[in-house]
Amino acid sequence: MVVATRVLVPDRTWTTRLDRREPPPCAGSSSVRVRLFLSREYSSRRLAGGGHARTDHRDKCAGNGDQIFYVYDPALFLSYEATRRAVHGMLASMPLLRGVDISTDNWASCSALDAAATSMRDRARKDDDAGLGGGRYHFSLELAMEVTLVYIEPKAVVRACAETVMQVAEPASADHQCTICMDGFDNIGAGPTAPVNLPCSHPFHTHCITVWLFKGHSCPVCRHDLRGLVSAPWASQARKLGLKY
Incomplete structure (x- = not known):
């Protein structure tokens, strides 16, 4: 949501x-x-x-x-x-x-x-x-x-990445594991354990990166800044009305 x-x-x-x-x-x-x-x-x-x-x-x-x-x-x-x-x-x-x-x-x-x-x-x-x-x-x-x-915003960023960034993680791959929890990607479908790639191509479990983004604003691996990637649906309207967002 x-x-x-x-x-x-x-x-x-x-x-x-x-x-x-x-x-x-x-x-x-x-x-x-x-x-x-x-x-x-x-x-x-x-x-x-x-x-x-x-x-x-x-x-x-x-x-x-x-x-x-x-x-x-x-x-x-x-x-x-x-x-x-x-x-x-x-x-x-x-x-x-x-x-x-x-x-x-x-x-x-x-x-x-x-x-x-x-x-x-x-x-x-x-x-x-x-x-x-x-x-x-x-x-x-x-x-x-x-x-x-x-x-x-953290959920919106993860959803945007899941929809627009090409998925490169493969199940049971030694080269691809979530660097937050250090577990591999066993589920390539949907759900909290499914992998999602950030624009920098680093993959994480959906749940892990979502929790991370409540506390940070960048990729845990390379510090790629994710601010500005998405915006609230009412942000453009607020700017038209001269409201600070």
Whole structure:
């Protein structure tokens, strides 16, 4: 993963409420209105940076989104899991987040999703227990989301080398071994033990050279400088905006 995504919804920056309830008999669909306030931060883990992320620039007001999603079966709100999946899917489909991986694994905390699903479920179950099941619900969810995109330069360098530098290492060759771990190249396929050649033609295990580049910026053998070989996908845009990168 060359660019990692981190999603944060800070505490007290989200609200969930029931705007309107229509008890049966009724027709039509329920709805959830999502109001999203988005900010973005662009960071990089550089060569020789020790794995620490450095902020390149921030966009504190990347945009606002307001969209209504229709739910045609109000029974969905009786299930916490179904409601949570639905709300997450609504957020993921908003144009403001197009191209952003907001899978729950990337969330620092899912408390906003959890609270929204719990609130909607509790409202629906209360009505269902009172004999009003099947009514239409019109909820609103408002939240501020902070998305951090972290460019991992060591991984990007190794990927670029694997794609563009001719592979010369051969398995079980006495002349070709990883000079970081001193083991030979037994796996010429993909994976962490597969060899990758740097532009200077020195081969290393993929995992070994990746770890090395978090601490250094050059070939361990000849000190060929690898800085500037690749750049963050947003670097050119940052320069156009006059931002320091």
